[in-house]
Amino acid sequence: MIHDKYAVLLVDDSDDDRHFVRRALERHGRFAIAAEVSDGQEAIDYLAGTGPYADRTACPWPDLILLDLKMPRKNGFDVLAWIRSQHIADVKVVVLSGSFLEQDVTQSLEMGAHGYHKKTSVRQEQLEMASQLEQLVAGG
């Protein structure tokens, strides 16, 4: 938590998409962006606290990870696999992807994701997603 708000780690290689998500979450009011990283490897480094992410004060542990699937170096599935391999349980991981394929949804959930949302630019849909994320994180 950052100032009573849920700390969010945004993992997406698109600046634009991170921008929309950040804006939607901030407008919702119950989320604070702990950090933004642009690929799976950076996400793993952040969670592992290695390299530039060693300082947990500057790089707080997130309550929620919003994870894109298609990214360079390591993709979203690699991150899900790593999280599972580390037995990390005190964080909610939600996939936020542009993918259409039913199999991406199924595979994400099978690999431990707590939810799956399709990327949207429609304000109303973004706010609904934020509400659902809040419910998920608040549910423990």
Add this chain to the structure above:
Amino acid sequence: MTPIDTKANILLVDDREDKRLAMETVIADLDQNIVQAASGREALRHLLHQNFAVILLDVNMPGMDGFETAHLIRQRKSLENIPIIFVSAISDTETHVSRGYSLGAVDYILAPIVPEILRAKVAVFVELFKITDQVKRQAEDLRLAHSELEKRVEERTRELARVNRSLQKEVKERQRAEHELRNLNGKLEEIVAERTAELLSANRELETFSYSIAHDLRAPFRQIHGYAEILQEDFSEILPDEATKYLSRIADKSREMERMVDDLLRLFVVAKQPLTAADEDLGAMAQSVMSALRAEVPERQIEWTLRTLPVVRCNGALMRQVLENLLNNAVKYTRPRTLAQIELGCERQDSQDVFYVRDNGVGFSMEQVDRLFGVFQRLHRPEEFEGTGVGLALVARIVAKHGGRVWARSSVDQGATFYFTLGKSGNT
């Protein structure tokens, strides 16, 4: 056939001219050819050159007598059967007669000659000769005819053999041609199979390519829409009205593009994914789809009719898409109606379930029915009815994937009915 009325030769052999004359006189009535010889030697000479029906041979001749002459005659192969009638004055000698017979005489005439007897005996031999000659001639004719026949048969056989050889050659040629044809056919089939595989592969590649293009276009369209919305939200107060208007257009258009690409991707996904099927309660599915649609247009007056639908073996997610698209179309195109009527049902036709969605909307002209199920084909202007023109193409693709078909009936302003089947295997 040779005519048989030629005269036969009769040889008279006697050393005495008066006796020859006497005998000639007797047999002249027979009207045959009479040759006279004064000695055995002369007789033999005549016999070398001519055929005779009978020889009248005097026994008592000076030098070579009748018996000696007969003996020499009989030695000749060609004359061994010639009839010889001995003429003898010595009547009382038994041995004379028996010797004559042993030398091949066929008859014996004793002097003094009785003219009737001589004439009758000679006539018999002449007749015999003529008949024998006729038989010989006939035999010769037969032999000629036979050899001619054989020649012809031989010729015919040769001809047949030649024809046969040429036929065999032709058969071989045919067989070779047939073989070649089969080879070519095989090759052709190979080529067709190869080409088909190439085309299928190219098609798959093309579709994969289109999919990735469409997929990559979605992000920028979504982002343009996102920024347009941000501009509207954050800067509408300081933007001139005209700029706000344009901005709104940008937001709408980019959203429309995003939708089109989304629909296109759905179309590709149906093609790409293997069809998994389960028993689906279409009635329950339709109920759920209708409720969702009803909630979307609370302001509309719609009379929904849902007939009994069977449980059907199909892909649930795809079938839901079909019902959604067809019912959504019905909702959309009944918008001008104060009271819209939408009916979903199923009829049994030719032992096949035919599903239908019927509405009382604006309908369409049957002239345009071919365009109905094409991708990005729209029968209305976007100002009248929104949409990307992919919905029915998606329905058609899903139904085809289930082995069924889809069709529609309508006329302008008279509502529309969409039918679909799920193929024989799709029915439970």
